[in-house]
Amino acid sequence: MRLSIVTGRANPVLAEAIASALDIRLTSCTVKDFPDGELQVEVHDDVRGQDVYVIQPTSPPVSNHLLELLLLADACNRRGAGRLTAVVPYFGYARQDRRVKGAEAVGARLVADLLCTRFHRILTIDLHNPAIEGFFASHLEHLSAVSLLADALRGSVSRDSIIVAPDLGAVKLAQRYADLLNLPVAYIQKVRLSGREVSIRSVVGEVYGRSPVVIDDMISTGGTMVSAIEALLDHGCLPEITIASTHALLVSDAAERFANLTLQRMIVTDTVYRSAEESLPIETVSVGGMIADFLKRMHETDA
Numbered sequence: 001m002r003l004s005i006v007t008g009r010a011n012p013v014l015a016e017a018i019a020s021a022l023d024i025r026l027t028s029c030t031v032k033d034f035p036d037g038e039l040q041v042e043v044h045d046d047v048r049g050q051d052v053y054v055i056q057p058t059s060p061p062v063s064n065h066l067l068e069l070l071l072l073a074d075a076c077n078r079r080g081a082g083r084l085t086a087v088v089p090y091f092g093y094a095r096q097d098r099r100v101k102g103a104e105a106v107g108a109r110l111v112a113d114l115l116c117t118r119f120h121r122i123l124t125i126d127l128h129n130p131a132i133e134g135f136f137a138s139h140l141e142h143l144s145a146v147s148l149l150a151d152a153l154r155g156s157v158s159r160d161s162i163i164v165a166p167d168l169g170a171v172k173l174a175q176r177y178a179d180l181l182n183l184p185v186a187y188i189q190k191v192r193l194s195g196r197e198v199s200i201r202s203v204v205g206e207v208y209g210r211s212p213v214v215i216d217d218m219i220s221t222g223g224t225m226v227s228a229i230e231a232l233l234d235h236g237c238l239p240e241i242t243i244a245s246t247h248a249l250l251v252s253d254a255a256e257r258f259a260n261l262t263l264q265r266m267i268v269t270d271t272v273y274r275s276a277e278e279s280l281p282i283e284t285v286s287v288g289g290m291i292a293d294f295l296k297r298m299h300e301t302d303a
Ligand code: R5P
Pocket: 095, 128, 166, 167, 169, 170, 195, 196, 198, 216, 217, 218, 219, 220, 221, 222, 223, 224, 225
């Protein structure tokens, strides 16, 4: 079975990097927008009987990218694809993993169900909540960018650094960074007030006089990170601040919010496509090589 890479419009740069690491060219396809907002997808190359990987993070605009992914799957299936894998480096809706007030939809479950209707398996990276794995009826491969990010951090951390989880949900993730970098951990108790605003209850750990490395699975509006950093500075942390996160959505006015802080480094991956934000000290670590290696192994093992 031949291996083929298809991309939607969410992150063609990453798809190109994966294809080039595998020494193949991207399968030709087009996605069009109709004036009424409908999408139309066409796969031009023959994918009959092939092992097809569709690369598409469900990043903003989340719902459009999700539908594009499902339409690409439909088009590939109709062209007789042998096996279809969704490569969703950033999985949107992951934060809607339970009912908090009792009246909400569980978006993460619905999206998992939708993907499983069209794909034989799904590959993703650093899910917001690893427990979501249980939502997938198809086989799920869950990779992590933590060791790539920890490698990038290694040169700039010192004995005075401390890994900080900006909320309780990030404590296990912080511990993984701390183990890799041999550093202590602190954490912050956060309460979410709205999609954009959070409030900090307390900072737990010996942060005084230390350089914080604040880590998270994702940065969206920046509210969590910015509030965490302000609280750390109030608690006597040094102003040399580093942040690291797998997924950098940086929506709304996130860039301006960060611009007011004394950030030394902001290390993220390319799971989500961003055009350059010159105002921030962003360093991007590519997950392209890691995904390509994994696809190669999956393809050879399951051929
Ligand atoms: C929440 O639990 C996540 O891990 C992130 O901390 C959060 O979703 C980031 O969103 P924002 O940047 O909008 O605060």
